[in-house]
Amino acid sequence: MYTFEDNKLLIAHLLNLPFQEIDTITTIDSSSISCVLKNTHSACPFCHSTHVYSKGFYKKSFTIPYQHSNIKNIILNIKRFKCQECLHSFSNSTGLPPRNFITSYPTIEAIMTSLKKENQTFKSIADNFHVSETTVKRYFDKYYHPPKFQFPSVLCLDEIYVPSLTIRSNYLTVMYDFENKKLIDVLPSRTKEDLHRFLTFLC
Ligand SMILES: [Zn+2]
Known part of the structure; x- marks a missing residue:
């Protein structure tokens, strides 16, 4: 059974939030909890006026890694504000998930x-x-x-005949880094077009 402090630690860790920003936590069901964040805004982020008023809360649902606990969803109740000077709206929530993501x-x-x-x-x-x-x-x-490919000083090319191959033709082109003794890539044909595409990709 998870305690309030366990869930608070879990939310702080998973959502990358300071521990003290979490106000209350409510269990919704076996896989979901709801959480209210504390008011951390004292001034408008647009004009820095302190004349702001609360516009209530909005809910945002986040999925969390299944391995960490039996809780799979956190519903955050995030406070929304409006500035009386510049009339911009803003909220407590920033940087929890990537923009427009719920994960x-x-x-x-x-x-x-x-x-x-x-x-x-x-x-x-x-x-x-x-x-x-x-x-x-x-x-x-x-x-x-993927790490950007470094063009080798010596590039080896060879075509290989594969009788059973049915991708485009019966040939593959093997690209090999001679000095480092490493396979670079295998092209699905031996056509000039594929070679051109490969070399363009490297540039
Ligand atoms: Zn403002």
């Missing part, structure tokens, strides 16, 4: 760490974290940045 940074980090494991698939990770497979693929495309 917190620690969850995305945990998903990306799982993607490094050889025995995991997009589907298995999606099941573990209770998100869709499309979501996992979207994070992979957005956050995985």
Whole structure:
């Protein structure tokens, strides 16, 4: 059974919030908790006026890594304010998840760490974290940045005949870094177009 302090620590850690910014925590059901953040704004971030008034709360739901606890959702009640001087609205919440995301940074980090494991698939990770497979693929495309390739001093090229190959032709082109003795890439044909595309990508 999780205590109030356990949940407070969990929320502070998972949502990257200072411990003291969490006011109250309410259990909704076995997998969801609701949390109210304290008022941390004393001035308008646009004009720095202190003449601000409360416009109540809005709710925002965040998914959290399944492995950490039985709680899968945190619903944050975030206070909204309006400035009496410049009339801008603003809220307490900043930087918890990426903009327009409902998944917190620690969850995305945990998903990306799982993607490094050889025995995991997009589907298995999606099941573990209770998100869709499309979501996992979207994070992979957005956050995985392969190291930029350094053009080798000596590039070896060879074409290999594979009788059983049915991708485009019966040939593959192998690119090899002679000095570092490393395979660079295997192109799916031996056409000039594929070679041109590969070399353009390197530039
Ligand atoms: Zn203002």
